[in-house]
Amino acid sequence: MSRAAAFERAEELRSAGKATARARDLLPLARPYTGALAVALALSLVATATQLAQPLVIRALLEALEAGAALAPLVGVVVGLFTVGAVAGASRRYLLGRTGERIVRGLRERMGAHLLRLPVAVHDAHRTGDLIARVTVDTTLLREVLTGGPLLVVTGALQFTGAVVLMALLDPLLLAIALVTISGAVLAVLALSGRVRAASRRAQTAVGQLSAALDRALRAIRTVKASGAEGRESATLAGHAGDAAVAGTRLAWLQALVDPVTAFAVQGSFLVVLAVGGARVVTGAMATGDLVAFLLYLLFLALPLVQVFQFSLDLQAGLVALDRMGELLGVDAEPVDAEPVDDEPLAGAAAEVVVPPAGAAGSTLPPGTLATAPAAPPATGAAVELVDVVAAYENTGGPALDGVSLRVEAGRHLALVGPSGAGKTTVLSLLCRFVEPTAGTVALDGRPVGDWPLRALRSAIGYVEQDSPALGGTLRENLVYAAPEADDDAVAAALERVRLAGLVASLPRGLDTDVGEAGVRLSGGERQRLAIARSLLAGPRLLLLDEATSQLDALSEAALREVVAAIVAAGTTVITVAHRLSTVSTADVLVVLEAGRVEASGPPRHVEAVSSLYRRLLAEQQLAAGR
Numbered sequence: 001m002s003r004a005a006a007f008e009r010a011e012e013l014r015s016a017g018k019a020t021a022r023a024r025d026l027l028p029l030a031r032p033y034t035g036a037l038a039v040a041l042a043l044s045l046v047a048t049a050t051q052l053a054q055p056l057v058i059r060a061l062l063e064a065l066e067a068g069a070a071l072a073p074l075v076g077v078v079v080g081l082f083t084v085g086a087v088a089g090a091s092r093r094y095l096l097g098r099t100g101e102r103i104v105r106g107l108r109e110r111m112g113a114h115l116l117r118l119p120v121a122v123h124d125a126h127r128t129g130d131l132i133a134r135v136t137v138d139t140t141l142l143r144e145v146l147t148g149g150p151l152l153v154v155t156g157a158l159q160f161t162g163a164v165v166l167m168a169l170l171d172p173l174l175l176a177i178a179l180v181t182i183s184g185a186v187l188a189v190l191a192l193s194g195r196v197r198a199a200s201r202r203a204q205t206a207v208g209q210l211s212a213a214l215d216r217a218l219r220a221i222r223t224v225k226a227s228g229a230e231g232r233e234s235a236t237l238a239g240h241a242g243d244a245a246v247a248g249t250r251l252a253w254l255q256a257l258v259d260p261v262t263a264f265a266v267q268g269s270f271l272v273v274l275a276v277g278g279a280r281v282v283t284g285a286m287a288t289g290d291l292v293a294f295l296l297y298l299l300f301l302a303l304p305l306v307q308v309f310q311f312s313l314d315l316q317a318g319l320v321a322l323d324r325m326g327e328l329l330g331v332d333a334e335p336v337d338a339e340p341v342d343d344e345p346l347a348g349a350a351a352e353v354v355v356p357p358a359g360a361a362g363s364t365l366p367p368g369t370l371a372t373a374p375a376a377p378p379a380t381g382a383a384v385e386l387v388d389v390v391a392a393y394e395n396t397g398g399p400a401l402d403g404v405s406l407r408v409e410a411g412r413h414l415a416l417v418g419p420s421g422a423g424k425t426t427v428l429s430l431l432c433r434f435v436e437p438t439a440g441t442v443a444l445d446g447r448p449v450g451d452w453p454l455r456a457l458r459s460a461i462g463y464v465e466q467d468s469p470a471l472g473g474t475l476r477e478n479l480v481y482a483a484p485e486a487d488d489d490a491v492a493a494a495l496e497r498v499r500l501a502g503l504v505a506s507l508p509r510g511l512d513t514d515v516g517e518a519g520v521r522l523s524g525g526e527r528q529r530l531a532i533a534r535s536l537l538a539g540p541r542l543l544l545l546d547e548a549t550s551q552l553d554a555l556s557e558a559a560l561r562e563v564v565a566a567i568v569a570a571g572t573t574v575i576t577v578a579h580r581l582s583t584v585s586t587a588d589v590l591v592v593l594e595a596g597r598v599e600a601s602g603p604p605r606h607v608e609a610v611s612s613l614y615r616r617l618l619a620e621q622q623l624a625a626g627r
Helices: 003-015 023-067 072-117 120-125 128-135 137-146 148-170 172-219 221-226 230-282 288-329 424-431 454-459 475-479 488-497 501-506 524-537 554-569 604-610 612-626
Strands: 384-391 401-408 413-417 439-444 461-464 542-546 573-577 589-594 597-602
Touching: 023 072, 023 137, 023 148, 023 288, 072 128, 072 137, 072 288, 128 137, 128 288, 137 288, 148 172, 148 288, 172 221, 172 230, 172 288, 221 230, 230 288, 384 424, 401 413, 401 424, 401 439, 401 589, 401 597, 413 424, 413 554, 424 439, 424 542, 424 573, 454 461, 461 524, 475 488, 475 524, 488 501, 488 524, 524 542, 524 554, 542 554, 554 573, 589 604, 589 612, 597 604, 597 612, 604 612
Parallel strands: 413 573, 413 589, 461 542, 542 573
Antiparallel strands: 384 401, 384 439, 589 597
């Protein structure tokens, strides 16, 4: 966030009546580094003391020069003061820089870890770029506020006070003239600062709109080119660039007014003091050495004022950054489980679950459903049950699921079908606890998922999401992401199962091939198969496939059906979400969802017989396939 944007954010918060961070809220962040900051303060005081002593020594040097006295001792003192001041200043800057980087590192580690553990719903509610900015840009804004800024204020105040005292001892009349001149210039700068701030906001907003328009076009560059929209997008960019230029010109004009006023604060007061002081030297009311020392101290009055004014701007930007970070840190993260995954009871609980037969009390499937399904092998998968589940998302017109009940035995294949928006993906999100139900029960092995340690729950689930994202890095890094301990034989077997072995063999670098940002160097189908192989490699007890075949060709789809059948035969529970009904034709149980409710459920033949919606979906796909 730029400083102008920080001002805008602060004003929005204040106008809305929301609590904002205060300067004292920064103290806990700096407290662990009190020792280093104390040393830096001591070095700053040493540097300030040497600076305040330099004009007096130079005055003594001029007096010695007029008197014909030895100059070597005083020259040595001047050199010594410059050297000590330079060393102290350089040491202070290094120490503050190192401390600032440590503070920023701690903040970024904390923010990054917290962001990764925030619920999925929080990520869905924020723009990714904004979340990244809070970890990178906002933490950087706090660095100067927590380190250099406060020390500059302290040392600047001491420098200003020391200079005023010494100037009063040298010549009270010149001091009064200097203060009047500088005060007038400072008031003028403050009067203009509000207009400069507003112009900065407008300029930053215009640049932000330009960046947003460019980002929008570049992210969809293939669509832009395929639509022949380069000219229209160029015109949009040109419009935003023109707005930015107008706002920037306005800002430059105001800054051009500020610059001469600021220069007058230093140069004008210098010239006035020089003229009056020169006259006093001529009349003998003031010594030449005193005038030179006074002029040097005059610089010590202007610099602290500039530093304090600059720090006030940095402080406001830093407090806004602290507000933005606090907004996220105040959101409860998902729990961190301390127990080892291997010790969790979820790993062996499936065999102990007693599932009522079809038609029995508590069964949500129609009579005969499970009786006609093939017998399941010894269960190693997870039994799943949803009872009267209601789930909703923020800012939506109604619930995504409204009283949904379904169940699947361990080691069976359940398919969720239905039109878009029916709630199919929400069922998977509930099982992974990406979304929490507002009513009802979601259970694995007869136990609500909310009662399972989160790490154990998710380690038992393989999830292939709808977009099948690949992570930047190599093929190998993507494959073993959920199972870092997997050996080469296991990787090769997973590749064979999803028909990616041929692709890997054809690549010059094989598994060490970089897939590019978000897997851009792979086709959509290759990314989907990679995501499936990644989940299979972890050996899940429950495999969730969300439109996992949407970008596969017919041969790859048929191969995946065989893979799923083999996984189910081995005892793993599989839940598939699919629009392509051919993908789930061999499922043990179909559940048809419509508008968040179960429209029908049972074996495929049973559902086809009782569900007009399923027959309509099937007919439309068969018609589309025959065209």
